[in-house]
Amino acid sequence: MRDKEDAQLHLLLTKQRTGSGGTQYTLRYIGRKNFNSQDQKLTYTSPKSDTKDEERKGLVKKIKVGLIPYLSTSPVLGNINITYKADNESTDQRSAQSDKWNYWVFELDGRSFFNGEESRKNLFISMGASADHVTKNWKVNMEYDYDYNRKKFTSTDSLGNEETNIFVTRGQSFESSVVRSLTEHWSLGLLAESFSSSRNNIDFNISGSPAIEYNVFPYEEYAERRISFMYVMSASYFDYQTETIFNKKTDFLIRPELRSRLEFTQPWGEIEGRVKASTYLRDLSKNRLDLNLEFDFRIFRGLSLNLSGRYSLINDQLSIPKESISDAEQLLNLRQQSTSYSYRGSVGIEYSFGSIYNNIVNPRF
Numbered sequence: 226m227r228d229k230e231d232a233q234l235h236l237l238l239t240k241q242r243t244g245s246g247g248t249q250y251t252l253r254y255i256g257r258k259n260f261n262s263q264d265q266k267l268t269y270t271s272p273k274s275d276t277k278d279e280e281r282k283g284l285v286k287k288i289k290v291g292l293i294p295y296l297s298t299s300p301v302l303g304n305i306n307i308t309y310k311a312d313n314e315s316t317d318q319r320s321a322q323s324d325k326w327n328y329w330v331f332e333l334d335g336r337s338f339f340n341g342e343e344s345r346k347n348l349f350i351s352m353g354a355s356a357d358h359v360t361k362n363w364k365v366n367m368e369y370d371y372d373y374n375r376k377k378f379t380s381t382d383s384l385g386n387e388e389t390n391i392f393v394t395r396g397q398s399f400e401s402s403v404v405r406s407l408t409e410h411w412s413l414g415l416l417a418e419s420f421s422s423s424r425n426n427i428d429f430n431i432s433g434s435p436a437i438e439y440n441v442f443p444y445e446e447y448a449e450r451r452i453s454f455m456y457v458m459s460a461s462y463f464d465y466q467t468e469t470i471f472n473k474k475t476d477f478l479i480r481p482e483l484r485s486r487l488e489f490t491q492p493w494g495e496i497e498g499r500v501k502a503s504t505y506l507r508d509l510s511k512n513r514l515d516l517n518l519e520f521d522f523r524i525f526r527g528l529s530l531n532l533s534g535r536y537s538l539i540n541d542q543l544s545i546p547k548e549s550i551s552d553a554e555q556l557l558n559l560r561q562q563s564t565s566y567s568y569r570g571s572v573g574i575e576y577s578f579g580s581i582y583n584n585i586v587n588p589r590f
Contacts, residue, residue, distance in 0.1 A: 230526045233258045234295055235492050236288065239448040244359025245330045246273035250284055251448035254291050255492055267291050330357045346377040364404040371397040376557060392559055396422040409443040416457065423466065425561045426546045432461035451488040457481070467546045470563075476543065479506045494522040494529070505541065514538040531573035538566055 229235060235255040243249050249270045256263035269287040271280040296302050335352045350373040358365040376392045398420035405413050416434040421427055434457045441452040463476045482503035489496045497519045504512035520532040542563060550560045 229492065229523065233260050234292075236291075237449075237490065237492060239490050241447065243270060244328060244357055244364075246332065246357070247271050247275070248273075248280065250287070252287060252291055253449065254295070256295070260295055263295065265291065265294065328358055328360055330359075331355070332357075341377075344379050348375045349373070362406045364406075365402070367399075367401040369397070369399045371395075376559075390553065392553065392557060394423050394559055396420070396424065406444075409445070410440050412438045412440075412444075414438070416459070424559060426466050426469065426544045427463060428466045429464040430461060432459045434459035447488075449490055451486065453486045455484040455486075457484065463544065465544055465546075467548055469543060470545050470547050471543060472547070473543070478543070480504070481506065494520075496520055496522075503541070505543075511541045511543065512538075513541045527578050528576045529574070531575075532571070534568070534570040536566070536568045539564055 235257060237253040237255060239251045240248050247270060249268060252267040252269065254265045267287060269284055271283055296305065332355045337350045339348045341347060351371065353368065353370040355368040372395065374394045378390045380388050382388065399418065401417045403415050407413055414436045416436055419431040421429055436455055436457040438453055438455040442450050459480045459482065461478050461480065463478065465474055468474050480503055482501065485500040487496065487498040499517040501515040515537045517535045518533065523529045542561065545561055545563055554560045555562065
C-alpha cells in the first residue's frame with residue numbers, strides 16, 4: 226500500500242548492532258482492521274560476515290515466516306507449501322559449542338580521502354581499532370581513533386610570485402567502558418578516556434568516570450521505546466599545547482554530568498531526543514547544556530513532517546589558547562574559537578496522493 230492507513234497489517238522494523246558487529250532486526254507485526262489486536266514480535270540476527278545480499282535474503286525469509294499466522298484464515302493458504310531443509314548441524318548444537326573468543330570481537334579500520342584543484346589540495350587520513358565484549362550481564366568496549374587532516378593552498382601575487390601555505394590538524398583518542406547489568410532498569414559502569422587535539426589546544430588528556438544509568442522501560446523494549454537517565458562524575462587531567470586564556474598550562478578538573486535519552490519508534494513515526502548538562506565543581510559558572518531532537522511524524526493520511534534541531538549553551542571552553550589565532554585558522558575552522566552558543570536545525574514536509582496499489586518497479590534510465 227502507498228499509505229499506512231490502507232493496510233491491514235503494519236510491519237515495524239528496527240535494528241541494533243550486536244556485540245559481534247552484526248545487526249539484529251526486531252520485526253513488530255501490528256494488526257489493523259480485521260487483524261486488530263493480532264500483534265506479534267520476531268527477531269532476526271545477521272552476522273557481520275554476511276554480505277548485503279545475504280542479509281537481505283535472510284530478513285525477507287524471516288518476514289515471510291511472520292506473515293504465516295495472518296494467512297491462516299485466508300484462501301491463499303491453500304497455495305502455500307512449507308518445506309524444511311535439514312542442516313547438518315542444528316542451531317542449538319552450534320550455540321552449545323564453546324566460543325574460543327569468549328564473545329570478544331576485534332576490528333581494525335582505516336580510510337582516506339583527498340581532493341583538490343590548481344590552487345588547493347586536501348588530504349584526510351583516519352585509522353582506528355576497537356575491541357568489544359558483550360554478554361547479557363557485561364558490556365566492555367575499547368576504541369582507538371587517529372585523524373590527520375592536511376590542507377595546502379597556493380596563491381599568486383600581482384608580480385607572479387607563488388606563495389604556499391600548509392595547515393595540519395591532528396587528533397587521537399582512546400575510549401573504554403565497562404558496564405554491568407544490575408536489573409531490567411539499572412546499569413552501573415566505569416568510563417575512561419584519553420585524547421589529544423591540535424584544534425582544541427589539548428596536548429594530552431586523561432579522565433576516569435563512574436556512571437549509573439536508569440531506564441524507565443525494561444531494556445528489552447529498546448527497539449520500541451526508551452527513556453533513560455545517566456549520571457557521570459569524571460576526574461580529568463589536561464595538558465594544554467599553549468597557555469590558555471585562564472593562564473593555565475595544565476589543569477585538573479572534576480566534572481559532574483547528567484545525560485538523558487528518549488527514543489520512540491511507533492507506527493505513527495519516530496522521536497529521538499538527547500539532553501546533556503555538565504559543569505565543573507571548581508566553578509559552577511563553567512557549564513554546558515546540549516539539546517538534540519529528531520522528530521518524524523505522520524500528521525494525517527499522506528502528510529508527514531520531519532523536524533531536527535540541536536542547540537548548545539556553551540560556557541565551558543577552558544582550553545582556548547591565550548594567543549590570538551590567524552585569519553586563515555579562523556576561516557578554515559582549524560582552531561577552537563570562543564562562543565557562548567551554537568545551533569543547527571532543519572524542517573521537512575512531504576505530502577503524497579494518488580494510486581494506493583501502484584507497486585510496479587521500472588528501473589529503466
